[in-house]
Amino acid sequence: MSGDPIYTEMIIEYSRNPSNFGKIENPQIHRHDSNPLCGDSIDLYVNVDGTKITDVKFDGKGCAICMACTSVLTEMIQNKTLDEVKNFQKDELLAELGLEHLIKTSPVRIKCALLSLKALKYGIYSYFTEKMNDVKAAGNLKEEAASLY
Amino acid sequence: MQSTTQSLDTQCRSDFPVLERRVRDDKALVYLDNAATTQKPIQVIDAITDYYKNHNSNIHRAVHALAEESTEAFEVTRTKIAKFLNVEKSEEIIFVKGTTEAINLVANAWGRDNVQKGDIVVTTEYEHHSNIVPWQLLTQETGAELRYVDIDDNGELMLEQLDEHLATGKVKLVAVSHVSNVLGTITDIKKVIKKCKDAGAKVLVDGAQAVPHMKVDIANLDCDFYAFSAHKMLGPTGVGVLWARKELLENMKPYQGGGDMIREVHKQETTWNDLPYKFEAGTPNVADVICFAAAIDYLTKIGMDNVRNHEIELTKYALEKMSKVKGLIIYGPKDTQRQGGVISFNFKDVHPHDVATIIDKNGVAIRSGHHCAQVLMEKLDVAATNRASFYIYTTKQEVDVLIDSLEQVAKVFKL
Ligand SMILES: Cc1ncc(COP(=O)(O)O)c(C=O)c1O
Numbered sequence: 001m002s003g004d005p006i007y008t009e010m011i012i013e014y015s016r017n018p019s020n021f022g023k024i025e026n027p028q029i030h031r032h033d034s035n036p037l038c039g040d041s042i043d044l045y046v047n048v049d050g051t052k053i054t055d056v057k058f059d060g061k062g063c064a065i066c067m068a069c070t071s072v073l074t075e076m077i078q079n080k081t082l083d084e085v086k087n088f089q090k091d092e093l094l095a096e097l098g099l100e101h102l103i104k105t106s107p108v109r110i111k112c113a114l115l116s117l118k119a120l121k122y123g124i125y126s127y128f129t130e131k132m133n134d135v136k137a138a139g140n141l142k143e144e145a146a147s148l149y
Numbered sequence: 150m151q152s153t154t155q156s157l158d159t160q161c162r163s164d165f166p167v168l169e170r171r172v173r174d175d176k177a178l179v180y181l182d183n184a185a186t187t188q189k190p191i192q193v194i195d196a197i198t199d200y201y202k203n204h205n206s207n208i209h210r211a212v213h214a215l216a217e218e219s220t221e222a223f224e225v226t227r228t229k230i231a232k233f234l235n236v237e238k239s240e241e242i243i244f245v246k247g248t249t250e251a252i253n254l255v256a257n258a259w260g261r262d263n264v265q266k267g268d269i270v271v272t273t274e275y276e277h278h279s280n281i282v283p284w285q286l287l288t289q290e291t292g293a294e295l296r297y298v299d300i301d302d303n304g305e306l307m308l309e310q311l312d313e314h315l316a317t318g319k320v321k322l323v324a325v326s327h328v329s330n331v332l333g334t335i336t337d338i339k340k341v342i343k344k345c346k347d348a349g350a351k352v353l354v355d356g357a358q359a360v361p362h363m364k365v366d367i368a369n370l371d372c373d374f375y376a377f378s379a380h381k382m383l384g385p386t387g388v389g390v391l392w393a394r395k396e397l398l399e400n401m402k403p404y405q406g407g408g409d410m411i412r413e414v415h416k417q418e419t420t421w422n423d424l425p426y427k428f429e430a431g432t433p434n435v436a437d438v439i440c441f442a443a444a445i446d447y448l449t450k451i452g453m454d455n456v457r458n459h460e461i462e463l464t465k466y467a468l469e470k471m472s473k474v475k476g477l478i479i480y481g482p483k484d485t486q487r488q489g490g491v492i493s494f495n496f497k498d499v500h501p502h503d504v505a506t507i508i509d510k511n512g513v514a515i516r517s518g519h520h521c522a523q524v525l526m527e528k529l530d531v532a533a534t535n536r537a538s539f540y541i542y543t544t545k546q547e548v549d550v551l552i553d554s555l556e557q558v559a560k561v562f563k564l
Contacts, residue, residue: 007507007561016498037518038502039532061532063500064562109506 005101006109007064014097015064020074022057028131031123035111040066044074044119048127051082063112065099070116072096082124086141090114090148107149114148121145157451157459158544164190164447165542176512179547184330184358184491184538185516186380190447193383196440208435209409209426223435226442227425230390233445234375235366240424241398243391244433248357249279251376251391252324254428255353256283258404259374259397260322263351266292269319271350273298273306274528275329278521280355284324293321300528304332304481311341315348322351327359331520331536332481333464333491335359342372351397357381361540362460362489364453367392384444385437391428398424405430456541460490463539463548467492470552476564477555480529490539493520499562501533507561508554515551 024045034041042060046053056074073093077085094100094113102110122145128138162168165188170178180188200222206215208223231239245251260283264270270284274297288295298310306325314320323345328335338354345352353374359365361382367375374397379388393401403410403421407430412420421427448456465485471477471494480493496504501517508515516536519526526532537551558564 004507004510004561007503012562015503038500039519041532064503066500106506109502112502 011064011068011097014068014071018067019071020057021059023059024055024057029123029127031119033115033119035115038063040112040115042070042116044123053077053080065109065112066115068097069113073116086124090117093117111149118145118148157455158542162542166191168542172512173510179513179550181537182514182516183540187383187540189383192447193440193443196443197436200436200439207432219435222439226438229442229445235368236392238395241392241395243425243428244438245389245391246387247378247389248376251389252279253283254391254404255374256287258401260287264291264293264321268293268321269296271296271314271320271323273325274300275332275525276326277330280324304334311344320350324353326355328489330358331493331522331525333488334482335487335489342370358489363457373397379441382444383447384441387434388437388441403427407431459541460539461485463543464490466545467548474555475559493534493536495531495534496558501535504535504558507558511554513551513554
């Protein structure tokens with residue numbers, strides 16, 4: 001099925017060999033999230049040094065879209081600062097895999113694509129508010145996470 | 150309808166307007182999600198329009214002409230269902246909104262008075278949530294115990310476990326599916342019922358996947374409660390049936406209070422109406438019950454043996470072809486004599502939603518998910534499965550489209 005708008009070579013490849021797959025023990029940021037409809041279920045682990053991300057990993061189970069998007073997200077935020085990552089937009093992530101069209105064409109599958117970004121935004125929100133006691137830095141991350149899909 | 154010269158799908162397909170639909174870039178719809186709900190023939194669609202256009206009125210109350218017509222039509226459906234299931238007393242047919250409500254009715258109106266601390270309720274690993282959760286609620290409330298009959302590698306019940314549970318002498322009720330909605334397994338229901346009777350336990354049969362697909366003879370089964378839904382057998386949504394033995398119904402308290410279910414209401418007490426009305430409080434789903442009769446007529450005309458034979462042929466055809474698709478794992482008996490027109494499967498290492506998305510592009514509608522059977526998913530050790538399910542209008546050509554699509558999945562995922 002060449003030219004399939006969802007199941008590109010890149011997505012299949014990532015789904016079979018996800019990047020940064022694994023667990024970080026005692027990470028500074030840890031967030032579990034799942035989609036009840038399809039059973040995507042992931043744990044995202046992030047370590048930071050000051051405000052710079054030093055390590056990202058994830059594990060869990062999910063469909064090809066979820067696995068590919070989570071892989072790409074972990075690659076994209078590696079070594080970035082939390083401030084940079086805070087403003088990360090869903091379009092950037094989707095564009096990386098050519099999945100922008102999902103927003104319009106598949107309200108169901110968009111949830112698979114954005115699960116990891118939602119987990120990341122909630123995770124950073126908790127980090128700022130609970131560990132750093134810096135509500136201001138957290139901004140409206142929580143609302144943004146909730147409105148992703 | 151002549152069944153010998155033409156296949157069943159050819160005879161009836163043109164009665165189903167929605168099967169003309171084109172979906173996803175003009176692909177012909179291939180509807181293989183019949184275990185979730187079936188499509189409706191024009192006869193049923195016309196019956197509901199006719200009811201609202203020409204007869205609409207409340208029932209069992211007024212004496213005007215429309216009320217009489219509606220009441221009559223409503224009761225005719227009850228009689229037709231009784232005949233369809235070989236039930237002699239039509240007052241044993243209670244209208245509810247579906248299988249789920251039928252089971253909840255029994256759990257509440259019978260369970261609360263008959264199941265106590267120390268008693269056991271038995272269900273199975275292949276039940277739909279609607280035949281598990283009401284029993285969890287009941288046993289948690291009463292302090293009774295909920296036990297399961299597990300399934301073996303072929304997706305069949307391990308009846309030795311039922312024997313063990315029954316041997317305790319504490320089992321009050323066994324709640325079991327006639328046909329599994331995920332694996333398609335046909336329960337050896339007569340054997341199960343006999344064992345329960347011998348041990349003095351009552352039996353509730355969830356027939357949601359049986360009544361639509363095979364001849365069900367309730368008199369011959371000898372169970373105590375039987376539940377099914379109209380929407381899975383060409384009928385409308387919002388209608389289901391609970392059949393129960395008259396002696397049991399007579400001794401049960403009402404499930405809900407309200408209009409229709411009473412004989413006399415005084416300030417502090419009420420006497421109950423006769424069966425079946427004692428269990429039909431409030432204005433029922435009059436229109437849908439009435440048009441359900443058109444579905445019963447349709448299936449009666451075809452003959453349930455012909456329905457079953459058509460599904461056996463399709464299932465055999467599909468199983469044979471599916472067994473050749475690379476990387477495909479099929480669950481359940483894989484034996485058409487012991488299986489209804491339902492096939493559950495997964496590709497090794499491919500998530501069911503990826504499978505459904507890819508084949509949906511070819512217009513093929515299958516279900517992917519846990520099928521309201523998470524206990525079974527746990528047993529199979531999967532998060533979800535794909536399920537194709539057939540009905541009277543399903544053609545071999547449609548099965549071919551499914552197979553081609555599955556081969557595409559294998560190719561995309563390089564299996
Ligand atoms: C075996 C079985 N039991 C119960 C149900 C519940 O039926 P309903 O949703 O019509 O109440 C279903 C339908 O999904 C089913 O397949």
